[in-house]
Amino acid sequence: MKYLDEYRDGPIAAKLVERIKRAQTKPWVIMEVCGGQTHSIVKNGIDQLLPKGVELVHGPGCPVCVTPLEMIDKAHAIARRPEVIFCSFGDMLRVPGSDGDLFRIKSQGGDVRVVYSPLDCLKIAKANPEKQVVFFAIGFETTAPANAMLAWQAKQMDLKNVSLLVSHVLVPPAIEAVLSSPQNRVQGFLGPGHVCAVVGYAEYEPLAARFRVPIVITGFEPLDILEGVLMTVEQLEQGRAEVENQYSRVLARGGNHPARERIARVFEVGDRKWRGVGTIPQSGFQLREEFREFDAEHRFSVEAIDTMEPEVCIAGQILQGIKKPHDCPAFGGECTPQHPLGATMVSAEGACAAYYTYGRHLKDADLTLHRASASGTPDLVTLGDQK
Amino acid sequence: MSTGKVEEREETSAELGPFGSCPLPIFEHPQIVLGHGSGGKLSAELIEKVFVSRFRNATLEKMDDQAVLEIGSTRLAFTTDSFVVTPIFFPGGNIGTLAVNGTVNDLAMGGARPLYLSAAFILEEGLAAAELERVVDSMAASAQSAGVELVTGDTKVVNRGKGDKVFITTTGIGVVERGTRMSADRARTGDKILLSGYIGDHGITILSQRENLEFESALESDCAALNGLVDVMLDAAGGAVDGFRVMRDPTRGGVATVLNEIAGRSRVGMVLKESAIPVRDAVRGACEMLGLDPLYVANEGKLVAVVAPEIADRVLGAMRGHPLGAESCAIGEVVAQHAGMVLMRTGVGGTRVVDVLFGEQLPRIC
Numbered sequence: 190m191k192y193l194d195e196y197r198d199g200p201i202a203a204k205l206v207e208r209i210k211r212a213q214t215k216p217w218v219i220m221e222v223c224g225g226q227t228h229s230i231v232k233n234g235i236d237q238l239l240p241k242g243v244e245l246v247h248g249p250g251c252p253v254c255v256t257p258l259e260m261i262d263k264a265h266a267i268a269r270r271p272e273v274i275f276c277s278f279g280d281m282l283r284v285p286g287s288d289g290d291l292f293r294i295k296s297q298g299g300d301v302r303v304v305y306s307p308l309d310c311l312k313i314a315k316a317n318p319e320k321q322v323v324f325f326a327i328g329f330e331t332t333a334p335a336n337a338m339l340a341w342q343a344k345q346m347d348l349k350n351v352s353l354l355v356s357h358v359l360v361p362p363a364i365e366a367v368l369s370s371p372q373n374r375v376q377g378f379l380g381p382g383h384v385c386a387v388v389g390y391a392e393y394e395p396l397a398a399r400f401r402v403p404i405v406i407t408g409f410e411p412l413d414i415l416e417g418v419l420m421t422v423e424q425l426e427q428g429r430a431e432v433e434n435q436y437s438r439v440l441a442r443g444g445n446h447p448a449r450e451r452i453a454r455v456f457e458v459g460d461r462k463w464r465g466v467g468t469i470p471q472s473g474f475q476l477r478e479e480f481r482e483f484d485a486e487h488r489f490s491v492e493a494i495d496t497m498e499p500e501v502c503i504a505g506q507i508l509q510g511i512k513k514p515h516d517c518p519a520f521g522g523e524c525t526p527q528h529p530l531g532a533t534m535v536s537a538e539g540a541c542a543a544y545y546t547y548g549r550h551l552k553d554a555d556l557t558l559h560r561a562s563a564s565g566t567p568d569l570v571t572l573g574d575q576k
Numbered sequence: 577m578s579t580g581k582v583e584e585r586e587e588t589s590a591e592l593g594p595f596g597s598c599p600l601p602i603f604e605h606p607q608i609v610l611g612h613g614s615g616g617k618l619s620a621e622l623i624e625k626v627f628v629s630r631f632r633n634a635t636l637e638k639m640d641d642q643a644v645l646e647i648g649s650t651r652l653a654f655t656t657d658s659f660v661v662t663p664i665f666f667p668g669g670n671i672g673t674l675a676v677n678g679t680v681n682d683l684a685m686g687g688a689r690p691l692y693l694s695a696a697f698i699l700e701e702g703l704a705a706a707e708l709e710r711v712v713d714s715m716a717a718s719a720q721s722a723g724v725e726l727v728t729g730d731t732k733v734v735n736r737g738k739g740d741k742v743f744i745t746t747t748g749i750g751v752v753e754r755g756t757r758m759s760a761d762r763a764r765t766g767d768k769i770l771l772s773g774y775i776g777d778h779g780i781t782i783l784s785q786r787e788n789l790e791f792e793s794a795l796e797s798d799c800a801a802l803n804g805l806v807d808v809m810l811d812a813a814g815g816a817v818d819g820f821r822v823m824r825d826p827t828r829g830g831v832a833t834v835l836n837e838i839a840g841r842s843r844v845g846m847v848l849k850e851s852a853i854p855v856r857d858a859v860r861g862a863c864e865m866l867g868l869d870p871l872y873v874a875n876e877g878k879l880v881a882v883v884a885p886e887i888a889d890r891v892l893g894a895m896r897g898h899p900l901g902a903e904s905c906a907i908g909e910v911v912a913q914h915a916g917m918v919l920m921r922t923g924v925g926g927t928r929v930v931d932v933l934f935g936e937q938l939p940r941i942c
Contacts, residue, residue: 202924292611411922
């Protein structure tokens with residue numbers, strides 16, 4: 190299939206892995222920032238192909254994972270109201286709040302709907318003038334233009350029954366928080382391709398210079414990720430710390446100007462709380478004064494909800510790349526996607542859920558792969574001794 | 577949990593400081609949620625905890641798609657299925673063709689020759705009579721082409737808003753005439769896993785018809801009766817029908833879910849090869865866009881068969897010679913390691929687990 194198969198080609202992947210092996214002489218720790226990259230790495234088994242000296246750690250870029258519990262509780266408080274149609278991206282529906290998830294609220298009679306585009310809310314609002322339509326506007330810079338467009342168009346159409354519950358976060362402050370941590374191990378970054386397709390990557394240049402780290406803006410297909418790793422390893426080996434663009438087929442340094450312009454008209458930067466990390470100054474978007482009337486927190490008076498999160502899992506350390514899912518004693522036992530103890534186990538992009546779903550066979554066993562001799566039969570996986 | 581684990585856990589929490597925090601999740605559902613009908617882990621839990629626990633018997637505990645009952649010298653296959661789908665008409669079929677073919681297929685997967693069906697209709701007040709007639713016309717045509725007779729039925733009408741146009745329950749009986757003993761617990765190391773063609777056509781067709789999605793495709797549901805295909809497969813094995821360990825039609829939950837059920841009940845591992853699993857470009861494209869995995873998308877005219885290696889080639893050849901199996905292929909095999917787990921060798925050469933989903937497959941944010 191065009192635009193997919195050429196980025197998933199096994200023989201080219203093997204060549205890239207060879208080049209990484211040749212380039213790498215010292216051990217390096219590289220963080221992929223984006224949850225979509227984590228998902229792709231674990232789903233395709235890319236981490237298993239890399240030489241031992243190249244370690245991938247998983248970053249904070251899973252929008253579902255970093256949405257704070259109090260925001261989930263605010264969403265649930267609004268979704269329970271009888272006059273509300275609560276609209277959300279699909280993977281927020283199973284995120285547990287202090288009391289249940291949106292699926293449960295739906296089963297109890299709440300009108301909860303999955304939308305693919307925030308702009309679907311406009312149609313729903315026009316079709317249901319007696320109802321209040323609330324959109325759960327979460328995500329990084331990637332979802333910001335469409336979310337901004339919802340507020341923008343609602344204002345243009347003078348729709349009084351649309352509002353947004355905004356919990357928008359930004360990538361560069363999170364990278365800065367990771368690098369500023371005394372426990373930081375990360376030496377290079379695979380930068381977030383889709384985020385930069387919107388806002389460009391000029392903002393990453395001061396970070397690379399100040400912390401002396403290479404940042405390679407990288408795509409999401411297996412060959413994108415392998416090439417991003419290769420470019421990062423080459424920079425590290427050569428002592429360079431630059432921002433490079435692996436994902437040039439999609440994005441340029443300046444990003445998407447109309448999208449940036451629309452974001453800037455609707456949102457302004459403010460402090461945001463990150464689940465598992467705490468408040469990071471100037472790390473998210475909030476609605477500008479002239480769009481405040483569309484702020485669901487204000488419209489439904491849920492600002493006062495302030496949930497304390499019980500400290501039971503290591504999601505905070507995982508989101509900062511300090512620990513990996515297998516380091517958690519609860520991983521795969523007490524904590525599974527059916528029974529998540531933490532945010533990183535809930536979303537498909539969360540590091541713990543990705544490890545559980547695609548990679549939990551790797552902890553206890555050495556995998557050796559060999560081709561079955563008979564043609565047409567699948568490859569065999571032989572497991573070594575259990576450790 | 578061991579004491580050691582508790583101590584480890586306390587140490588970890590102490591290190592956390594201001595970071596790391598999660599709520600206690602929900603697991604017990606005071607109400608039925610949509611995920612209970614998804615075919616995933618929630619469905620399995622509902623069936624086990626609410627139903628099997630109360631009706632427990634040896635036949636039910638096999639958890640196959642049909643019960644095979646020995647009555648005198650006859651082996652009778654017996655199954656039932658309910659059909660709810662929105663919209664009720666879609667490219668490639670409608671709720672009526674699904675209701676006939678679905679039950680025919682559940683019988684065929686047990687090695688049975690389907691004979692008779694019953695159908696019960698729950699109709700919503702206000703349903704257009706012409707729509708009902710169209711549905712019933714297609715049921716009659718599907719039954720005729722599958723070689724079964726609809727011999728008894730029932731209708732009820734509920735108030736407007738208490739149903740969704742029409743719900744249909746079909747029950748079927750058939751006879752198992754060959755010496756097959758197919759069941760989910762019979763897969764053995766070395767067996768081959770055969771799949772009868774492209775996956776995901778039905779599920780993506782239905783998705784594409786939902787009004788809030790607005791993507792167009794030329795896809796059609798693969799809805800079809802598989803008893804003819806099963807017949808040629810069993811014929812190809814000749815006297816070696818015991819080599820058919822288990823057959824399933826991967827409906828809701830998709831291929832991934834049925835393979836996990838088989839691996840779990842047979843206590844074996846499975847290894848699939850991603851590049852061998854046929855997926856049409858239109859289905860792949862839709863799944864890529866929506867963040868879905870075709871391995872979990874529903875099919876209504878495909879089967880997965882686990883067969884002994886010595887008959888695999890013959891059976892595969894016979895499948896390819898049948899119009900409903902022209903794109904059949906071997907997608908993997910049964911291994912002794914990692915019992916209960918299905919692994920897949922990915923296109924770029926890694927491996928991953930192919931798990932059962934918890935509930936509904938949820939579209940990802942970005």
